[in-house]
Amino acid sequence: PIGIDPLPDSPLDVDAVVQGQAPGVDDLELVVDGNLARAQRVTVARDGRWQARIDTRDFVDAQRAHRVVAWSPKAAFASMPRTFRAAREWTTVVDLADPRGDDRGRHGHYRAPTAEGWRDQRPLDIEHVAVATSGGALRITLGMGDLVARWNPPNGFDHVALTVFVELPGHADGARVMPLQNAELPDGMRWHRRLRVGGWTSALFTADGASTTAEGTAANQAADVAVDRERRTITLTLTAAALGHAADLRGARVYVTTWDYDGAYRALARKPAPFAFGGGDGRRDPLVMDASAVIRLP
Secondary structure (H helix, E strand, O other): OOEEOOOOOOOEOOOEEEEEEOOOOOEEEEEEOOOHHHOEEEEOOOOOEEEEEEOOOOOOOOOOOEEEEEEEOOOOEEOOOEEEOEOOOOEEEEEEEOOOOOOOOOOOOOEOOOOOOOOOOOOOOEEEEEEEEEOOEEEEEEEEOOOEOOOOOOOOOEOOEEEEEEEOOOOOOOEOEEOOOOEEOOOOOOEOEEEEEOOOOEEEEEOOOOOOOOOOEEOOOOOEEEEEOOOOEEEEEEOOHHHOOOOOOOOOEEEEEEEOEOOOEOOEEOOOEOOEEEOOOOOOOOOOOEEOOOEEOO
16 A cells, blocks of 8 residues: 655654655655645655655745645555645845834825724834745735724735735846836836735736736735734735745845725825825826835845
8 A cells, every 4th residue: 555654743844755655556646735736756666665855835834734645546546644734944034114104105195094994093004024035935024003903804904905016036027017006116126926915805916917907917826914913013925836936035126015905996086085095196196105115135
């Protein structure tokens, strides 16, 4: 029978080395988390033993147990599953304070909607940005003026939508336009991945097809979203796969903006209303309430 040797109980901070036995089988496939499309073909030695390495760069949740099965399509045999966890090492490469109370638009004259949650709190104000990397994976932690969750959002916050632009190193293409936000990226930045996150959504796009009215091409992965209410932080984690499997992200640039989103970016008018921003023309003025600096990763 095909079998997998026991795996460590403690989380792995490196790639997982998996081995086992498969007597009478020439080769087998190693399947992780049921993903047959990315099954790894493994050659079995003459003595019936085999060994393989599982790339854990995309396993960013240290609490999640990953299930691995070895099977032979030819012999129609499969092993009992084994599980392991991965806790990749993260390195904080940027840690920046952002001015408090500057959630007033690029020119300082926008006003938040007048409904509760905006009127009495500051969910649109970015106060701190920390960026960490693990190989080609990216983690952005945003300290917010307030963390609001009045509408029971599954992602743990509402009254703000975060739009994150990532320029990948070594790529000459990309887009300057900030789709649906009446603006272009500052400092000559071009984006290759754009993440829009709100209380109910986490949507990732590539720049293919992006325009002033089109968000780009939807990617098949999005960000993991975590909220720390006591620290007033929102943490967004993108796997290496979501960012094109780069070996590392040195030279990448990141830019984060706030607004709000309800089927579309929330309206901007001359005067604020309970659910509309005030101080501008929504047809042409940037839909940006607060923004980080354009951050280059060392």
